[in-house]
Amino acid sequence: MKFVETFHLYPFLDTTVSLAAAFILGTLIGAERQYRQRTAGLRTNVLVAVGAAAFVDLAQRIAGSTEAVRVISYVVSGIGFLGAGVIMKEGMNVRGLNTAATLWCSAAVGACAGTDMVAEAALLTVFVLAGNTLLRPLVNMINRIPIDDRATEATYEVSVISSREAMPQLRDLLVERLELANYPVSDVVVADRGDDTVEIVATLVSTAVDPHEIEAVTDYLEQQKHVSNASWDGSTKD
Secondary structure (H helix, E strand, O other), X not given: OHHHHHOXXXXXXXXXXXXXXXXXXXXXXXXXXXXXXXXXXXXXXXXXXXXXXXXXXXXXXXXXXHHHHHHHHHHHHHHHHHXXXXXXXXXXXXXXXXXXXXXXXXXXXXXXXXXXXXXXXXHHHHHHXXXXXXXXXXXXXXXXXXXXXXHXXXXXXXXXXXXXXXXXXXXXHHHHHHHXXXXXXXXXXXXXXXXXXXXXXXXXXXXXXXXXXXHHHHHHHHOOOOEEEEEEEXXXXX
């Protein structure tokens, strides 16, 4: 029987320790994810950790450390596909990035356990749990800080709605007033709005702005003849 030839007690016990460590540490990471009702919960993180440990341990037992390193690289790329499955885009929002990163870390924990680096695997687990728990209050505190438009780099657009006949003059006036306020224009687009009305949109060179200065420009333009509306808007690059 091939089993009799391949079975050796001490290597088997070594594999048992590796898989057990991966199971326990994966359970710790997965329990936190399960508690927060994430897509990849307890079982997923445990299976990722144990699977990574099994592949690495198998490669190390068969062909030594060199092949184990190669298998670790395959585990890293394979987890990338698994992580992509939990990332979902809902409109302009992307969900699941933290869950995917946690799966990636679970695989790293399993790889450490598979190479008999159980202490390192435990240390990594502590850092993963700290990242998912201890940093949450800091994240919430940062999210509550009001955003200062003057300190935020974004793409800003100034829009003027006017009659088609007055468009050339107003387009030049728009660029002139923005440059006088030290906001250079990178592009100007004219869109047809129908009923002899056009929209002139000037995109500013990426910079930080003072809302009061931009509003002063739009207020001035809105007072001009043939202008029905003038406004501005900004969106962050990230």
